[in-house]
Amino acid sequence: MEPHSSSLFERDAAWIAPTYSRFPLALCEGGHGAYLKAEDGTLYLDFGSGIAVNTFGASDPVWAEAVIAQVKKLAHTSNLYYSEPDVALAEELCRRTGMKQVFFGNSGAEANECAIKVARKWGHEHKGPGCHEILTLEQSFHGRTLATLAATGQAVFHTDFGPFPAGFYHTPADDEEALIRALDAHPGTCAVLFECVQGEGGVRALAPSFVRAIERECKRRDILLMVDEVQTGNGRTGTLYAFEQYGLSPDVFTTAKGLGGGLPIGACLLGERVRNVLGPGKHGSTFGGNPVACAGALNILQRLDEPFLATVRERADRLRKKAAAIPGVGAVTGLGLMIGLEVENARAVANAALEEHLLVLTAKDKVRLLPPLNLTPEEIDDGIARLTRAVAKASQAKKPD
Ligand SMILES: Cc1ncc(COP(=O)(O)O)c(C=O)c1O
Known part of the structure; x- marks a missing residue:
């Protein structure tokens, strides 16, 4: 059976002004914390927060x-x-x-x-x-x-x-x-x-x-x-x-x-x-x-009180250090949980991340991470593992046989 999303993509193309280059993914099934569910039940780890909007994750209760x-x-x-x-x-x-x-x-x-x-x-x-x-x-x-x-x-x-x-x-x-x-x-x-x-x-x-x-x-x-x-x-x-x-x-x-x-x-x-x-x-x-x-x-x-903000700084520290250690990632820029990663081809990494069920953004030549502010240490480690595979995949893809 054809997935529901293919007809959704067609209806979107027919009726929505095409101002956005969307990833080929429909997120209509809700989510919890940093995870969003696709129609086939796959959980995507969201390191974009709807472009810095979902402060406490998806539809925080x-x-x-x-x-x-x-x-x-x-x-x-x-x-x-x-x-x-x-x-x-x-x-x-x-x-x-x-x-x-x-x-x-x-x-x-x-x-x-x-x-x-x-x-x-x-x-x-x-x-x-x-x-x-x-x-x-x-x-x-x-x-x-x-x-x-x-x-x-x-x-x-x-x-x-x-x-x-x-x-x-x-x-x-x-x-x-x-x-x-x-x-x-x-x-x-x-x-x-x-x-x-x-x-x-x-x-x-x-x-x-x-x-x-x-x-x-x-x-x-x-x-x-x-x-x-x-x-x-x-x-x-x-x-x-x-x-x-x-x-x-x-x-x-x-x-x-x-x-x-x-x-x-x-x-x-x-x-x-x-x-x-x-x-x-x-x-x-x-x-x-x-x-x-x-x-x-x-x-x-x-x-967003001071004790919570202190935990944001701790999370940022952990995520930044781990991101900096990913092979293929150069400078880690930005501040706190607004993170830029220098990579060879940011768009290719974002596409490869999607295949790893990780949502990331780009900004100019950087991969941009804007995860929910209440990210858990396990979610950070999960995201880093997916991102590591995505960066490797993106650099592999451009190598000649
Ligand atoms: C720094 C900054 N200012 C303004 C805007 C515009 O915000 P909005 O898209 O809500 O109009 C953005 C959006 O990305 C932004 O990053």
Whole structure:
């Protein structure tokens, strides 16, 4: 009998806009922890977490309970009325980070759109009408809307979609002199926006000295420091947010992905300097602050406490050391459980990993691992065994007979 997935693939091809290059695998049967079940019952070990979303694994039961309780009570109110879950989540986010206010949207791109609007309005009000430019880094990734694409410092995403909103320019990561030159050449700059660890750009952690230079230049020039924590945030790098490890106090930071634990949410957090920059009618989103998404996110955030984050660092240490010892793996990059592996052919390794029933991602020329944060030592060892076979298989495949 033909597997169900072949007809699913055909229906997908017929009805879904083909924007994603999918792996030939349907995951419709649920899962538990780091394992997802395929239709034939095979368990796949998930080292991608739905691209850093499933913080506590597949449909984590504790998170699901919080979500179900809220969905049964009230799924949506609109932002015309007060509701409890978004306020509770904003309080907790601000209490944990020292930020002052939160705007909720539904995705990372939407959170970054908000940050861009805040920076521009602050620039106009604080420094004059010409002050609206935003500096971002080459190889950055900030989203797929037109403004966040313009902010994204990778030409590959820009082809076909111009013209873009003006007011963005880019400088190479980890080049302090170029940073200063770029800022000198753009006196109308209101903000610098960057990821502490570039995710889509190749799992590349910025040098602490470069981040300190950004902070120093922002202070010196009276411009906003904005950090994109969409991928790095919510415990992924071993602290609640990656900027903590760089000793930063951002004026604005954005997050999404793992905050929702499986449901869409985006958040733009505002510090003291930009508190109340957004007034009534200045921004909005029908589903922003949705009670169900916020109830789930609050559950995630409360469980990302310091003792748990310490275990994330331990897991990361174990996984990184073991990955570095795999024959065929070069440098191990990134931070915490946001891991890049230098290999000869990342795509070939990802395909070979699938044959080993291990789900991994790629980012540029690296294999990218973003496992659930509550991975067990046994799951780490299982994943390393599968990955070892996959790397060997990928290098074997390219050898001539
Ligand atoms: C750093 C960063 N910013 C923004 C985004 C966009 O997030 P979303 O896909 O939720 O819009 C991503 C997505 O990968 C990201 O990694």
